[in-house]
Amino acid sequence: xSADTEVERKISDFLRxxxxxxxxxxxxxxxxxxxxxxxHLYNLERSNKAFKTDEQPPIWDLxxxxxxxxxxxxxxxxxxxxxxxSGEKDVEELLMRSGGLKASHIARDLGQPTQIxxxxxxxxxxxxxxxxxxxxxxxxxxxxxxxxxxxxESDSRLQDCKLSSHxxxxxxxxxxxDGGYGCVYEVxxxxxxxxxxxxxxxxxxxxxxxxxxxxxxxxxxxxxYITSWPGxxxxxxxxxxxxxxxxxxxxxxxxxxxxxxxxxxxxxxRNDLRKQRIIGEIHKIFxxxxxxxxxxxxxxxxxxxxKPDNILFRADGKVKIGDFGLVAAQTDQSGNPIERxxxxxxxxxxxxxxxxxxxxDEKTDIFPLGLIWFEMLWKISTGMERVKxxxxxxxxxxxxxxxxxxxxxxxxxxxxxxxxxxxRPYAKDIKGDLQTFFSPEQDLLSQKTI
Ligand code: ATP
Ligand code: MG
Numbered sequence: 001x002s003a004d005t006e007v008e009r010k011i012s013d014f015l016r017x018x019x020x021x022x023x024x025x026x027x028x029x030x031x032x033x034x035x036x037x038x039x040h041l042y043n044l045e046r047s048n049k050a051f052k053t054d055e056q057p058p059i060w061d062l063x064x065x066x067x068x069x070x071x072x073x074x075x076x077x078x079x080x081x082x083x084x085x086s087g088e089k090d091v092e093e094l095l096m097r098s099g100g101l102k103a104s105h106i107a108r109d110l111g112q113p114t115q116i117x118x119x120x121x122x123x124x125x126x127x128x129x130x131x132x133x134x135x136x137x138x139x140x141x142x143x144x145x146x147x148x149x150x151x152x153e154s155d156s157r158l159q160d161c162k163l164s165s166h167x168x169x170x171x172x173x174x175x176x177x178d179g180g181y182g183c184v185y186e187v188x189x190x191x192x193x194x195x196x197x198x199x200x201x202x203x204x205x206x207x208x209x210x211x212x213x214x215x216x217x218x219x220x221x222x223x224x225y226i227t228s229w230p231g232x233x234x235x236x237x238x239x240x241x242x243x244x245x246x247x248x249x250x251x252x253x254x255x256x257x258x259x260x261x262x263x264x265x266x267x268x269x270r271n272d273l274r275k276q277r278i279i280g281e282i283h284k285i286f287x288x289x290x291x292x293x294x295x296x297x298x299x300x301x302x303x304x305x306x307k308p309d310n311i312l313f314r315a316d317g318k319v320k321i322g323d324f325g326l327v328a329a330q331t332d333q334s335g336n337p338i339e340r341x342x343x344x345x346x347x348x349x350x351x352x353x354x355x356x357x358x359x360x361d362e363k364t365d366i367f368p369l370g371l372i373w374f375e376m377l378w379k380i381s382t383g384m385e386r387v388k389x390x391x392x393x394x395x396x397x398x399x400x401x402x403x404x405x406x407x408x409x410x411x412x413x414x415x416x417x418x419x420x421x422x423x424r425p426y427a428k429d430i431k432g433d434l435q436t437f438f439s440p441e442q443d444l445l446s447q448k449t450i
Contacts, residue, residue, distance in 0.1 A: 221292030260313030363421035370416030
C-alpha cells in the first residue's frame with residue numbers, strides 16, 4: 001500500500017468514526033497542512049468514497065455514511081456523537097461571528113436547550129477550542145484556534161479581500177428601509193454566508209446612544225445586536241454620494257435579520273383581509289411586546305418611538321422590538337428628571353407629553369402601546385377611515401362596537417391612553433394583568449378567529 005493510500009484509509013476511518021468534518025479538522029487530526037488534506041480528500045472523492053457539501057467551507061463525509069443514513073437508522077451512540085460534533089461546529093461558527101456570547105444566548109440563537117449547549121461548550125473547552133470568562137460568563141473561541149481557523153479556512157478569500165472598510169465584508173442584498181435618520185440593508189456576510197440587518201446612521205451622539213442601548217438590552221424580545229463600526233458609505237453610488245456630502249462618516253450597526261417583516265405589514269395583511277385576525281395570536285404578540293418594553297424600562301431607559309414599523313418579526317415568528325434611534329435615559333445620573341427636546345418621535349403615536357412637555361418618563365411609551373394594541377384588534381379599511389378615527393382614539397374614544405366586542409381589552413387600552421402619564425399603568429403591571437386575564441398560551445391553543 002502506498003503512503004498516500006494509507007493516509008486516505010486513515011482519513012476514511014476518521015470520517016467513519018467522527019462523522020462529517022471540515023478539511024481543516026482533518027488536517028489538524030493528521031498533523032498535515034490543509035492543502036495536503038484536500039489532496040487526499042479529492043483522491044477519495046475521485047474513487048467515489050467521499051464527497052463534499054456545497055457549504056462554505058465545504059464539509060466532507062463518506063459516501064457510505066450517506067447510504068447508511070438513508071437505508072438504516074444509525075446506532076444511537078453514533079448518531080449522538082455526530083450530532084454533538086455538528087452541534088459544536090454550529091457553536092464554533094456562532095462564536096467566531098459574534099466574538100463571544102453567554103451559553104444561554106447561544107442556546108437561544110441555535111434553538112437548543114442551554115444544558116446541551118453547555119455540554120458542547122465544555123467539550124470544546126477540553127479540546128482547547130473555547131474558553132469562558134469566569135467574571136462575565138461569556139464564552140469565546142481560543143484565540144489560537146479562531147485565528148488559525150479563520151486564516152486557514154478562508155485564506156484565499158481573505159487574501160483576495162483588501163478591506164478599506166469593515167462594511168466590505170458584507171454583500172448588500174437589498175434595502176429594507178430608508179427611515180428618518182438611517183438606512184437599513186439586508187446584507188450577507190461574505191465569509192460565513194449568514195444574513196444580517198445592517199443599519200447605517202450618521203455618526204452622531206444619537207447613534208452612540210442607539211448602539212449603547214442595543215448592546216445593553218440583551219433580551220428575547222429585542223432585536224439582537226451583533227457589533228458596530230464607523231466607516232464610509234460604500235453602497236451609495238458616487239453620484240448620489242456627491243449630492244449628499246463627500247466624505248461623510250457613518251456608523252454601521254450589525255443586527256440579527258428579522259425576516260418576518262414588521263408589525264405594520266402584519267396589520268396591513270389583516271386590514272386588507274389577506275390574513276385572518278386570531279385573538280390568541282394578537283394576545284401573544286402584544287404580550288411579547290410588553291415583555292420587551294418592561295425590560296427596556298427595567299434598564300432605566302425609554303424607547304420613545306414605539307410604533308408598528310419598529311416592531312419586527314423573526315422568520316420563526318418571534319417578536320422583536322427594534323429602532324433604538326430615540327432611546328433615552330429615564331433620569332439623569334442623580335435620579336432627577338431630564339429636560340428633553342419636544343416633539344421627538346412619530347407624531348401619530350407620540351404621547352401628549354412627548355409632544356408638548358419638556359419632562360416626561362417611561363409612561364410615554366405606554367401611550368403608543370395602547371394605540372398599537374387597538375390597531376392589532378380592529379380592522380381599519382381605508383386611509384380616510386383612519387384619519388377620522390385616530391384623533392378620537394387618542395382621546396380615549398373608540399369606534400362603535402369596539403368596547404362591546406373587546407370589553408376587557410378596551411378597559412386596558414382606555415387606561416393606557418390616559419392623558420396624564422400617572423394614570424397609565426406600568427409595563428410590568430400590564431404584563432401581569434395580561435397573564436391573569438388573557439393567558440396568552442391558552443388563547444393560542446384556542447386559535448379563535450375574530
Ligand atoms: P424610522 O426613522 O422610519 O423609524 P430608522 O431610520 O430609524 O427608521 P429603523 O426603524 O431601525 O430605522 O429601520 C427602518 C426599517 O428597516 C424598519 O421599519 C424595518 O422595515 C427595517 N429593519 C430595521 N431593522 C431590521 C432588522 N433587524 N431586520 C429586518 N428589517 C429591519
Ligand atoms: Mg424606525
